[in-house]
Amino acid sequence: MYLRALTGLSERSVPTVSSEELAAAAGVNSAKLRKDFSYLGSYGTRGVGYDVEYLVYQISRELGLTQDWPVVIVGIGNLGAALANYGGFASRGFRVAALIDADPAMAGTPVAGIAVQHSDELEKIISDNGVSIGVISTPAGAAQQVCDRLVAAGVTSILNFAPTVLSVPDGVDVRKVDLSIELQILAFHEQRKAGEEAAGNNAEQADAPPLRATPASRKGPDGDVPAVMPA
Amino acid sequence: MYLRALTGLSERSVPTVSSEELAAAAGVNSAKLRKDFSYLGSYGTRGVGYDVEYLVYQISRELGLTQDWPVVIVGIGNLGAALANYGGFASRGFRVAALIDADPAMAGTPVAGIAVQHSDELEKIISDNGVSIGVISTPAGAAQQVCDRLVAAGVTSILNFAPTVLSVPDGVDVRKVDLSIELQILAFHEQRKAGEEAAGNNAEQADAPPLRATPASRKGPDGDVPAVMPA
DNA sequence: CCCTGTGAATTAGTTCACAGCC
DNA sequence: GGCTGTGAACTAATTCACAGGG
Structure with missing residues (x-):
């Protein structure tokens, strides 16, 4: 995920990124990104950020993509x-x-x-x-x-x-x-969009499938609408 | 994931499954499976297990797969x-x-x-x-x-x-x-298999990419071997 | 002064363990 | 007796928040 974002930056010849910028591009929290990268080593420069090319290489190597x-x-x-x-x-x-x-x-x-x-x-x-x-x-x-x-x-x-x-x-x-899994995920979100006539909800490209607030205790045959889950 | 396992059972005309069996088929812990299903409702029968067809339908409906x-x-x-x-x-x-x-x-x-x-x-x-x-x-x-x-x-x-x-x-x-992501994951595991000459490690189809035990503090140009991370 | 690296705090997710029902 | 459903306990992941380097 990070590699993909970095490759994009690399193609646009961006020399360095801060954790904040890269995290935004990858859709994660910047602290998470810094912690993730810290497992690979200290490849950033304080006050500056990360060197894009260097980081691309390091991640590629760690993932085993530098070999044939x-x-x-x-x-x-x-x-x-x-x-x-x-x-x-x-x-x-x-x-x-x-x-x-x-x-x-x-x-x-x-x-x-x-x-x-x-x-x-x-x-x-x-x-x-x-x-x-x-x-x-x-x-x-x-x-x-x-x-x-x-x-x-x-x-x-x-x-x-x-x-x-x-x-x-x-x-x-x-x-x-399974090529249909991704479609299923889209259909799930699509269904939830359609069921949102009631509350003034925020629609965006969330990844988590919210269902119900608490373990619930319904039974018997179906018919009802999907509910809402933790996070 | 559960649906895929259940579909397999359904095709083999298995009428019911216990959380234990289905969890094994899906590769998860049985308590997790029961908790997951509890968010959908109480669709199991104590002492018996889950009705395969009924559960297939309930999950399909929740995922929005019963509509066109x-x-x-x-x-x-x-x-x-x-x-x-x-x-x-x-x-x-x-x-x-x-x-x-x-x-x-x-x-x-x-x-x-x-x-x-x-x-x-x-x-x-x-x-x-x-x-x-x-x-x-x-x-x-x-x-x-x-x-x-x-x-x-x-x-x-x-x-x-x-x-x-x-x-x-x-x-x-x-x-x-991204069709290459899955290949990258395989290559990553493959690389780790190859690097396992030293310790007597267990090889299996793990999903988590272990790297290093602690945030680390290496620097400077590369050359070294992938290390080991939390879990 | 900006931004990384990382302990500490917080939040989320998983597993245990058992009451309760079939 | 066997197996679900679920609080409680535990484990893992994320985020905060800040010390410290460039």
Whole structure:
């Protein structure tokens, strides 16, 4: 989050920022930002602020983005192709080492400038390129099987776009991206906006989903309107 | 999160779950789950647990997923097409009301069974369909302009896949999806795995990024290894 | 004098532990 | 007897507020 804000400043050639400014850009309290950064080291200058470029580098390094991460994308449908074309990867140290698809007809087709390879080659590709991160954008039915092969071939981190829960052995990380979750969050806020005819509430881009003031004790079938929760 | 776990149970026709079981499936503590659910009402039965279908419905309703949300997708490249084809939307109450692209050559082309419409029609489509949620999957350069038109036409929630920060008036929600963030998180854990030659650490799919034990006081140029933070 | 870095104070979130109900 | 619902206890996160350096 901080890195994204800093990258923006960097692009606009801003040389330094104060915790106050950067916190505003990132949408957090400045004390929180200073405390967060203090865990990385003392990279600021009292009376001045933080050097943007230096901080970008330090955060990138801490996040492991200064090294080269070869990744493979398995499942080159629309989503796989979109990911292969996604500009944000390269600038973060991610290199698309290979695109893999089970469809023999796809083999050889260039997507984002890289020829798609058949899944028979999966194990060889992983070991030849020393890939430790795999992206799964196959249909749900194929995901677990692909996952098992990736893991057996040595992949230890998996980004799963398929709508299935993957099971993996200990020591392997899986992160699941559900494209509808964000829409659900928007719909939730949207619903609350609509229900705000009564009180004179403030509408903004809050992230917390307020519901009810106290644990409540309703029961029985529904029908009523969402209420209000702590914070 | 709970809803996803419950949907899985529902598909396997499991009639009831205890807080313990559901908590395990969702990866949280059972007391937390019970407290969370208590904010929605008393939907469990002591000695038995929660009725899966009933709970699915109650949570869906609270999240606003039992109503129909027409959405438009603007920018029908690979990503837009992938989103249009994404199965997870329909099951959550999201209905793709229209696909919009600025390229006149795209107009009329069916994507996911829906004919792409030209962006000249944007305002009319929004108002005819009562759309309040828009998805932007255009290139970065077009995003702000599209956003402005959506907002002017009455859209009050925007899901932004373009790699830009959008500015919107008060009362409009924007959520940004950065596909590389999840990869960054994986890379971070991956880096930490690699750096674990020293201590006999436990590797698992932790979500928290541990860094250093105490605010620290290093300075000067880099070169050293990530350290360890609170929890 | 401005702005960082950080203990102390405060606020929020989680877990415990058990009364109460099925 | 088993499991929910929830105050109380505990743990974590955030913010305050200010000493101290540039």
